[in-house]
Amino acid sequence: MSTRRSEAQRRSKLVLEHVSKEYQLKRNETLLAVSDVSLEVFDNEVCVLLGPSGCGKTTVLHMMAGLVDPTTGLLSFNDKEIVGPSRERGMVFQSYTSFPWLTVEENVEYGLRLNKVPEKERRERVDFFINKVKLARFRKAYPKHLSGGMKQRVAIARMLANSPEISLMDEPFGALDAETRWHMQELLLDIIDETQMTVVLVTHDISEALFLADRIVFLSRHPGRIREILSMEFKAGRRIPSKEELLETPGYLEIERKILHMMREEASDVEQ
């Protein structure tokens, strides 16, 4: 009861009401990818969608971005129905999407050019975010010369420079090796804390979810639906900037064990 009241006090940014998505596979065959998902994402919150692969995480995020329409249900952003993609909802994709024909700085500048931001402001924003993701040395380089982690940093900077009101990230570090992923998570948390951004991040990596999330929405599959929403009470309302510190925080192990257990159940569902 008390948590409900405190949630009600926060401003909700993005709202999903009974959202379902059915894909038409063949003429008479459909696949229910997302079933009756209702969810609120609050201002300045990091909301992590966690679940096994195929549970509809990407579909939910694409609907939030306006790239995919729901079959039934309603999505709204700032109390307005979402009817298509918009610059106010930025997105980072799992695949590398930095444009290979543009240099790092041209990539970061790309959205600002689309939106006809004046040159002076454009340059300032590009400088600021290139520094933020620590790519100043590579600003004239083409993506082919960058590592996977750097390419994702370009994609993040490109999105942030465009000043979206919410950042939707689809397994942004999924393709990276373990060490790079860990660096990137810390860098991202740093930026989130500094810019007070609102984030919906998709992952199937439990430790990534626990490290970044203010709240974890656990999805189960066939069909994709919300199984449980976990608030990160053990963090006591603050963000923990390093992985070591996170591991030592009381309560961490319990919640990790709980999520692992849910993951295992999801996996055994498939085996049956």
Added chain:
Amino acid sequence: MSEYSLSSTQREERTVRRKSRLFEFNQSIPFGSVLRLGFTAWFIFFGIWELAVLLKLTNAVLLPGPFTVLTSFVELFTAKNYLYDVGMSLFRIVVSFTLACMLAIPLGILMGTFRRVEAFFNPLVSAFRYLPAPSFIPLLLMWLGAGEAQKLALLFLGVVWFLITLIMDYAKSLPADFVNSALTLGGNRRQVLWTVVVPAMLPDILTAMRQMLAVSWTYLVIAEIVAASSGIGAMMMRAKRFVHIDEIMAGIITIGLLGLVFDILLRRLRRMLFPYLDSE
């Protein structure tokens, strides 16, 4: 110190012990060897040819030796105005191919990008792709006569359908998330088309052009053999009348070389225009 030197000799022994084989699975070989092997193959080819002629194993009229063919080039260029023929052939290729590109590039991009455009045009394009262009020759001769228009039309019909399909397929294989990125950054459809789809497609378009230009040469020969007074094919038909086998062969070699030159030029152009790409 002594330990280090011991281990280093051990390492050397191990390198020596590795047997170097002539044929090793997927093993790269030095560039020098690549050149040497390639030239050797040609050398053997010409060697056998010249030898067969010298030993009179063949009819010398029907199969002149490589040196005879080579000298016929001199005769062709100095006495028979061959340069004009080559120029006419090049002109036909360039004009017809430019026309084909002007239709195929925009149409292919639109068909690969928008499903409605594809659904409308693709049945037509695929059907025409299966009609052999040379089968249109009698029609084209009746409609357009035996002049340039007929030849350009044949060359155009020979490549345009495949060029459209190739470019459409390339457009379809463009990563959807490139377009999605631009959309979520606030791009409208016109902006996404011109700032993402088109620039992303440019290298593929050049590749498709390179592939189809090779085909274009095939139709050129057909067009010039059927009814032409100029061009490399026409020269070969003239040579046939006088049983100048060496000149026919010179014609074949000219076409081969020109095809190769165009291929190399387009490859170069691709590398020059798109330095941001990984090597092909």
